[in-house]
Amino acid sequence: MWEENKILTDFAAIIPCHNEEENVPLIYAELKKTFAKLPDYRLITWFINDGSTDKTLMAIKLLQSENSDVHYIDMSRAFGKEAGMYAGLSTAKADLYCILDADLQDPPSMIPEMLKGIDDGFDVVGAARTNREGEPPIRSFFANMFYKIINAVSSTPIIPGARDFRVMTKQVVQAVLSLSESQRFSKGLFSWVGFKTKYLPYKNVERQHGKTSWNFMSLLNYSLDGLVDYSDAPLTLVSGLGLVSFIGATIALIFIVIRAAIYGDPTAGWPSMVSIMLMMGGLQLLAIGIVGRYIGRIFLEVKNRPIYIARKIE
Known part of the structure; x- marks a missing residue:
């Protein structure tokens, strides 16, 4: 009887997707495998279809037809990952929130350790890459330079290698959503709101299928936006x-x-x-x-x- 009345912690996994038809079932399978070992948590999966031109939406709908814990937001066009994360965080209702990339570069297997950090009193437990293996050397060079420059000129620290992949409490999410600017740089927003934060190191994981939509120019513009947003x-x-x-x-x-x-x-x-x-x-x-x-x-x-x-x- 006690097990039947046991109160579970709702865990919302927010997954922005742009042309990820092959990766959608894989990331969901990995999440289910992970949460099969976490009986105290109830997984709620939110896929955000960000203007995909392939069969990503069809793959999401197929998962939803077979799993009641799958939900989705179908954007009217491609608004970008930042908008996708905001859409998921503002729509999902849960006790804990987690942002993951659909391409499995953010390993769901790290979630139990992140949850342990939450249990230890942290408000945010994120992941930070310790290397950038698999990336073009020129991209890695400029990425490292970006972190050095922005941390030198900004009062808002940006952790080198930090991913958007993180588990957050409801209080943190509400604070992030209260920052209503439309031109968003989430790495800076997560840092600016503060709260007790811990980062778990991990080695870079290459994407499973498909091609990244981030090219050099889009990453450069994203970096410039970060500098403009958080430093004069x-x-x-x-x-x-x-x-x-x-x-x-x-x-x-x-x-x-x-x-x-x-x-x-x-x-x-x-x-x-x-x-x-x-x-x-x-x-x-x-x-x-x-x-x-x-x-x-x-x-x-x-x-x-x-x-x-x-x-x-x-």
Whole structure:
């Protein structure tokens, strides 16, 4: 009788999907295998179909027809992973929440250890990769540089190698959802809200099937968004460059005037003038570009558009 009335902890697994038809049944099978060993938890799986052009939605519906704990959100178009995570977190109702990639790069087998961390008093237990094996060297280099730069210029620490893969309490999720900006950088949001957090190290796991939708340019833009969202250092940098250029130009002007007064005005060379003009023009364009990035973020935020639009939630 006691077992029948036992109160289970609802655990919501949030899985954004974009063209993951082959991986959908695999990630769900791994989750079921993991939770078969966790009798105190009730698994609720939420797949977010983010504008997939393959048969991802069909694969999700097939799982749902056979399993009552499977739900899905079908987005009206591809809004991106950030919107997908927000959609899942804001729709699911549970005691604990977990975000996973559908490609099995986030091993469900780590969830029991994450839950142990929650039981030990942590509000968030996440996963951080200790290596980047399987990635192109150039991508790994720039990823490592990004973490070094953003942690040097931002007051919000970003853990190197940290994944979106994490288990969170309801209180943490509510805090994240209260940050209503439409241009989201979740790694920063998770860190900014605070709470007692622990990261579990693990080695990089290559995706099972399909091709990642993250190319070099999309990752670069994502990194720039993170820098703009959590630091005004780029603005300070261009201000400093402008000040240094002004002081240098002033010193050079004084030198030229004094030299002309003493030795006369020698024939000026146009190559040096062109070089100086190009240098100053480049600095100005750099400054305008950085300021424009901030203005662009403001422009997108003040429109107050919804973070996502769902075609169907079931």
